[in-house]
Amino acid sequence: xxxxxxxxxxxxxxxxxxxxxxxxxxxxxxxxxxxxxxxxxxxxxxxxxxxxxxxxxxxxxxxxxxxxxxxxxxxxxxxxxxxxxxxxxxxxxxxxxxxxxxxxxxxxxxxxxxxxxxxxxxxxxxxxxxxxxxxxxxxxxxxxxxxxxxxxxxxxxxxxxxxxxxxxxxxxxxxxxxxxxxxxxxxxxxxxxxxxxxxxxxxxxxxx
Numbered sequence: 001x002x003x004x005x006x007x008x009x010x011x012x013x014x015x016x017x018x019x020x021x022x023x024x025x026x027x028x029x030x031x032x033x034x035x036x037x038x039x040x041x042x043x044x045x046x047x048x049x050x051x052x053x054x055x056x057x058x059x060x061x062x063x064x065x066x067x068x069x070x071x072x073x074x075x076x077x078x079x080x081x082x083x084x085x086x087x088x089x090x091x092x093x094x095x096x097x098x099x100x101x102x103x104x105x106x107x108x109x110x111x112x113x114x115x116x117x118x119x120x121x122x123x124x125x126x127x128x129x130x131x132x133x134x135x136x137x138x139x140x141x142x143x144x145x146x147x148x149x150x151x152x153x154x155x156x157x158x159x160x161x162x163x164x165x166x167x168x169x170x171x172x173x174x175x176x177x178x179x180x181x182x183x184x185x186x187x188x189x190x191x192x193x194x195x196x197x198x199x200x201x202x203x204x205x206x207x208x
Contacts, residue, residue: 043173043176043177043180046162046169047177047180047184048184050158050162050165050166051158051162051184053165054087054088054090054091054158054161055091086157086161087157087161089154090153090154090155090157090158090161091158093150093151093154094154094155094158097147097150097151100135100147101151102190103132103135104147105189105193106129106190106192107128107129107132107136108121108192108193108194109122109123109124109144110194111196111202112182112185112186112193112194112195113182113196114179114182114196114197114198115178115179115182116177116178116180116181116182116184116185117152117155117156117178118148118152120144120145120148122141123140123141125137155181155185158181159174159177159178159181162177182196189205190205191205191206191207192204192205193205
């Protein structure tokens with residue numbers, strides 16, 4: 001019963017967030033062009049809707065703590081489920097590493113594979129643009145591998161959240177969800193990023 005009530009609450013909360021265009025317009029994480037509904041599959045709509053709602057929830061989570069004007073006390077954050085917190089943490093992780101990942105893509109140190117994750121190529125120091133010289137020298141291989149691991153783990157959490165928040169999806173749909181996420185990541189990646197096509201071949205993205 002508790003799980004059912006939680007699902008009903010999350011779905012209601014999701015609908016409210018999706019009806020808040022002003023909030024979503026301030027979103028900087030999901031830099032994905034939203035096309036007309038008729039031009040996307042139902043699964044793509046579910047993935048994008050869940051992704052954007054989690055992004056909005058992260059913005060809300062960052063703003064709910066405040067200071068009472070009368071007492072000066074810091075207000076407590078609302079209690080949420082563990083799954084909710086994991087989704088917010090995943091979005092924050094991707095936001096935290098967004099600039100580093102963009103630099104890795106420019107340096108061709110990672111690739112966007114067709115499963116929605118990044119494939120590490122290594123942190124070599126040859127052929128580095130001048131504006132990224134300092135960035136490369138301060139990164140050890142261990143730190144590089146740690147960032148890649150954290151980004152991939154966060155992406156996996158978001159994919160799992162798509163299943164959790166959409167009652168018509170099951171674990172068996174993960175393969176399809178991964179491919180939709182891969183398309184989103186490929187579209188959002190900067191020019192020069194190595195992107196894996198559905199057939200397994202790789203190509204360099206020409207335009208951002």
